[in-house]
Amino acid sequence: MCRDYLRPALLIFASIAIGAVGWSGHVLLLPVALGFPLLWSIARTRLVAAFVSAGYFLAASRGLPQGVAAFYSSDIWPGLLLWLGASLSFVAVHTVLWTKNAGTRPFRYLLAAVIMAIPPFGITGWAHPVTAAGVLFPGWGWWGLGLMTAGLAGLVTRIWPAVAIALTGFWLWSAATWTDPKIPDGWRGVDLELGVSLGREAGLQRQRDMIATVRGAATDSARFVALPESALGFWTPTVERVWTGALRDGAATVIAGAALLDAGGYDNVLVAIDRKGGRILYRERMPVPGSMWQPWRSWFGESGGTRADFFTNPVVAVGAGRAAPLICYEQLIVWPVLQSMLHDPDFVVALGNGWWTKGTSIVAIQRAATTAWAKLFAKPLVIAFNT
CATH class of the missing domain: 3.60.110.10 (Carbon-nitrogen hydrolase)
Incomplete structure (x- = not known):
């Protein structure tokens, strides 16, 4: 019985950690967010997938309650309500599109990623893992975005270990040679x-x-x-x-x-x-x-x-x-x-x-x-x- 609860709890805590670290404000840590689609895919039930999605998004956007309170010169409650409300679209999309079917899961996740990238859901599409493309594939342009998209799809398949190793290699190489964008002349x-x-x-x-x-x-x-x-x-x-x-x-x-x-x-x-x-x-x-x-x-x-x-x-x-x-x-x-x-x-x-x-x-x-x-x-x- 304890084992039945341990796995979901670990997935939720891992999603929170991924959201917090990946969206900490350090550009070279953005690829940590790629752990989210993996955790989403290995959830065994739709409910666990919902909690994994909520943990990731709420951790990534954790500064919102305090920021809203400062903006309106109010207490923390309006910010908390907005924080939770903004997470609903992200959680709803990833919950509805989650599936046990391994064959259709990559297409389902890519559909979720596209929905969260464009209006209307894209209006609150914060913490999108595809943002990490610039760290893994700097200078690759649309080809890099395509590879990033393929990598996201690969992370929700059975060959995710090989995909994760490949993406980690690109990440380490990029971190070793990283330079910030230049300022225009x-x-x-x-x-x-x-x-x-x-x-x-x-x-x-x-x-x-x-x-x-x-x-x-x-x-x-x-x-x-x-x-x-x-x-x-x-x-x-x-x-x-x-x-x-x-x-x-x-x-x-x-x-x-x-x-x-x-x-x-x-x-x-x-x-x-x-x-x-x-x-x-x-x-x-x-x-x-x-x-x-x-x-x-x-x-x-x-x-x-x-x-x-x-x-x-x-x-x-x-x-x-x-x-x-x-x-x-x-x-x-x-x-x-x-x-x-x-x-x-x-x-x-x-x-x-x-x-x-x-x-x-x-x-x-x-x-x-x-x-x-x-x-x-x-x-x-x-x-x-x-x-």
Whole structure:
């Protein structure tokens, strides 16, 4: 009787450990997440598969309750409810598609992986094991993604030991030769430590401080300066005039986050500013569900919340190059980066405002995931975060 409970308990504890270690924020540990499909496949019942899925996902997203509590300045309960609610789609998909039939299991798992990578389930498709492709197959691009997909399928078959050994070999080789993505020529990303005030304190002095930061970062070799999400606050004609005037005597172009407000809500955008003026460069495809993106408001005739532009503007022109922009939450899910890579951009620009994640590994996970994707497709990477 004890043995009947011991195996499921070990599988659940192992899934928790895999989620915690694989999504600890260290890019070279991302392949640990490949243990999840293996544990899912060797579960003997659908119920155990559900608990294995829940353990992995909840451990991987463990920073959410504390982050939500900080974002809303509330106690831990709203964060716990959102944490559990967000896990439902992941657990439901992997529970429904689990099967005892070894012949169809690889197809079932691949279907689950695809479902969790694209909307609507992909909207909360965090901690996707396919993200590890950039660590195992850096520079292999779509071929590497294909090999990673084949490896995931192989891990849920009877030959999983051979597949695991092969993937471990790629992992060790990559770790031994690993280098971070290079920064594109002429670019500089500026990290800030302004906490909750970024985007909320929008006075003239804050704009002047940002301008001084840009001037310190802009040199002859760095003509493009990236500032974090929300760095400019609300994008207005007045803010545009202040920045255009400040950049009039230089050749620098600033790429910064801002909010574009109207009667129906607002867009979370990236703005490009130089001495000739400013323009909206990018509108976020997938804002944070719940705290930013609140589509249910329109159902009740209410306004507010951030608009999701989903599949628009996957690449944008900046100078002589084409960038794949990723704002904050988009770095945690799969489809925005893959959609951008279909257009073969020249580099990736990843911006975020992570003040609310203090004490968690969320920002580190965002950096690790973005780094892995940039390495997979051999793209230079610019990162700018506020903490």
